[in-house]
Amino acid sequence: YPRRLVASKVFLNGRDVEKEYDYIIVGGGTAGLTVADRLTEDGKATVLVVEYGQLSNSASITTVQGGFMGMSDTTLLYDIDSVPQTNLRNRTIAVLAGKVVGGSSAVNAMMTVRGTAEDYDRWGSFFGSKSHWTWQNLLPYFQRALNFVPPDDAVTKSANITYDTSFWGNTSGVYAGWPSFQYPGTSAQVDAFRGIPGMPFVNDSGSGVPGVYWYPTFMDPKLVQRSYARTGHHDRAANRTNYHLVTGSKVTRIILNGTTATGITFVPVGSASGSATNSSSTAVRAKREVILAAGGIHSPQVLQLSGIGARKLLSSANITTVVDLPGVGQNFQDHPMLTASYMYRNFTIHPSPEDLFLNATFSAWAAAVWAANRTGPNSIAIGNAAAWLPFPVISARSSSIASTLASQNHSAYLPPDTDPTVLAGYRAQMLSYATALRNNNTAFCNLVISGGAASGAIVDLHPLSRGTVNINTTDPYNTEPLVDYRALSNPLDAAVMADILRFTRRYHMENPLTAAWRAAEFAPGLDVTTDEQWRAYLEETVSPSEFHPAGTCAMLPRELGGVVDEELRVYGVTGLRVVDASIMPTLPGGNTCQTVYAVAEKAADLIRYGRPDDAER
């Protein structure tokens, strides 16, 4: 090794890092730390991770109760608002992303789910039948990514939880655990889906099949604390001499020698810089590769600052174009969250989540068992059951919406100056979704089960609109990128969302198995029935983000606006990959963290061993 790589180090100051490493990883988040752990496992390859945030032991990160402490702590989050959303009455939306070692896995709500098999087969389909991006190929990486510890037997029995360990692994340092308590209303509300004909029920959340199911929590079941990329990967690598991490450091540029990535420059966070380098900047050389893992919002920014992106955008920021790659920062997607509010007036199943606030005896008991042995309701994050439903199951007009989607003039829904390759990629995605809207293999609607009297979150799992994340050309080095969800820009999104909300109403209000609970609709109100009324309601209320930014450095063929190839290498550049949520060409029909871990595990193999041969596929 280089002389000073004698002990693993976490550096607070950029001046202390070595001059060169085999691999440099930009961003110590979910994907970055996973890849760093795997690449240093053999004790040989030297790796530097450069992270904007700090190592933090804050209770906001470790606490599982409620699942929201991390996302409420602004010291752990970037401070970004979207541009005003023209279709949402000019509302701006808070863009949440973790700014700490562990990245967004340190602040997320800990819901541990995957998309369906078709979601991952769709990724490969854009490359043709020989692609190694398939559900079958990714399943071993899902298994490597997480350590599944089944729920306690008594809780499993009393709540009727089902699971199947064959879809899981048990070696990772990142845990998929379960709380030691479930509210009895959760099982009742799972069962209530049986009141609607045609509901699919699924045995295990990891099986790749849509339906109603139970899912675990990113939680270390022994410590009853968040399990995330820092605990599962950084802490594991921390005593290796070949692993270095520098915190409080913002990567400003990938150094390119011609079109070969040879290193990076970074500056201390907070130091103003009129360009990629200044007096406080540090340059480090990568002997083998630079791996960009700055997440869906910041990976496109780092590429654009480095001269990799759409020529027109870069020249308006006075950045010399090294590779004209129009897809960088395009194809931006996130899961829209819909707001409808139901309250059961006669919910007689207790204890319920509301009792934690309304029933002093119950909340005292909850506090006591938590204090005694970290058990009880306070070990629940956001809950463990939800419905993930295909479109034909929730809507009678799936076929007509699918036909309209297939025959749309797709280019009308992207920004006017969009590159033809990006348009072609969008069209390919919409045609794939037109097929998926008609079948039962892709989930479009997610209803989270609350277990109590108040209704849970409602999510559109496959938005059709596409946004952009681009550098702010007026001061690209000292500002956050401009985040534009372009919410509802494809008008069919409003129709799909209206049907998701109509179904939500049906589940609560017109379902024999929920009738006795006597739901009241607080929002939008029963007078909202037509598509026009739903659209108006959505314009006022929809949030285009469930904090799952993706797609901005899409893994697609270059002629479909792709930024990286199937080996996650940036087109036109040698020695540079992107590994994070930004490579997803389309969102999976589920919260994104587990998929990011699986992608990172697969990427580590691609980096170490190259493309899998046909026999392994």
Ligand SMILES: Cc1cc2nc3c(=O)[nH]c(=O)nc-3n(C[C@H](O)[C@H](O)[C@H](O)COP(=O)(O)OP(=O)(O)OC[C@H]3O[C@@H](n4cnc5c(N)ncnc54)[C@H](O)[C@@H]3O)c2cc1C
């Ligand atoms: C509030 C919130 C709630 C969520 N809830 C869930 C959930 O319940 N379940 C689920 O599955 N998913 C959830 N997600 C999504 C999931 O956590 C993310 O999709 C996933 O963690 C993204 O991983 P990543 O590696 O792409 O990016 P990140 O984990 O965000 O990592 C990117 C890292 O790069 C660093 N970085 C950025 N720019 C630079 C730079 N220029 N220089 C140096 N470092 C840089 C960042 O600080 C960060 O640490 C949630 C996300 C958020 C924010």
